[in-house]
Amino acid sequence: MHRITVVGGGFAGLTAAVTAAEAGAKVTVYEAHHTLGGRARTSEGPYRTNDGPHALYRGGPHWSWLAQRDLIGPLAPLPVREAARLRLRYRGVLRRTPPLAMLRLLRRGVGPAPVDADFLTWARGVAGEEGARAAAHYCAVALFHHDPGSLSAAFVQERLRRAAKLPPEARYPRGGWQGVVDRLAARAWNLGVRVETLSRVDTLPTDTPVVVATALDAARRLLNDPALTWPSGRTALVDLAVRTRRGDAFAVSDLDAPGWIERFAAQDRTLAPAGEQLIQGQVPIAPHESKADGVARAEDLLDL
Structure with a gap:
């Protein structure tokens, strides 16, 4: 494969382009928008919001790949006092501690969960109904799925342990994801990758292998x-700017239903003007639900 075409200049497309170019291929990337990055784009202006989620998990596959190429760049540290300001919605009210039943799933003596059973069924035997559901909903921060309890027990258990790890695995690229995208793009250009922006592809070329790195509908x-369909996570994101108020929570995890809110200007004050904070609400939505349904639930959690 001496020549490769990549359709889509988002995180996945740039990763594919860099990997192929490192192996010696001549690569061309076509991106329909005027900028690269896809859902990893960061908006310009005084409020640096991301088109998608904003955390990078240390130890995950993205982290390892970027670290091998020195592309992670500067990270915004999370102050210890902020990390301690986690709040949990449980039975309709905010609290500082999770239900004890949920903590049973994090004990060292709990063995590996089975791959071929759903998480809720397995977790019930360890923590009971309420503890199992609370743990499943807590995992939504890392799964973006409307029903984490229906997924493989082994898969969700691994995400639960990572999401509850102290110190947290989440890391935040300073200034948002755009810096990571820019370093990825620079790496591609230095490897000789040809990048064509404002180039929408309607017909695939037949003379080269093609990597289609677009949204599923477009692909x-x-x-x-x-037939190119499969069950996957969908989530509604709500970005909100508020005036700084002393004592505000850093994050709120919804244990009554999948949902997560984070004050992500807490670790990087450059994301919002002085005296203000940026908050992102993330609420997974089911296939039959609309974005408006997810936004309404996010607003309900934000109000609380």
Whole structure:
């Protein structure tokens, strides 16, 4: 494969382009927008919001790949006092500590969960119904799924342990994800990757192998393959700017339903003007639900 075409200049497309170019291929990337990054883009202006989530988990596959190439860049540290300001919604009220039943799932003596059973069924035997559901909902921060309890027990258990780890695994690229995107793009250009922005691809080339790195709907149309579907996570994101108030929570995890809120200007004050904070609410939504449904639940949690 001496020449490779990549359709989509987001995080996945740039990763594919860099990997192929490192192996010696001549790569061309086509991006429909005028900027690269996809959902890893960061808005310009005084409020530096991301089109998608904003945390990078240390030890995950993205982290390892970026670290090998020195592309992570400067990170914004989370002050210890902020990390301690985690609040949990449980039975309709905010509290500082999780239910004791949920903590049973984090004990060292709990063995590995099975791959071929759903998390809720397995966790019930360890922590009971309420503890199992609370743990499943807590994992939404790392899964973006409307029903984490229905997923593989082994998969969710691994995410639960990482999400509850102290110190936290989450790391925050300073200034938002845009710096990571810019370093990825620079790495691609230095390897000779040809990048064509404002270039929407409607027909795939037939003379080179092609990597389709677009949203699923776009890929289905481009490949003319109606069968290209699979269950996946969908989430509604709400970004909100508020005036700084002493004592505000750093994060709120919804244990009554999947949902997460984080004051992500707490670790990086450059993301908002002085005296203000940026908060992101993330609420997974089911296939039959609309974005408006997710936004309404996020606003309900934000109000609390």
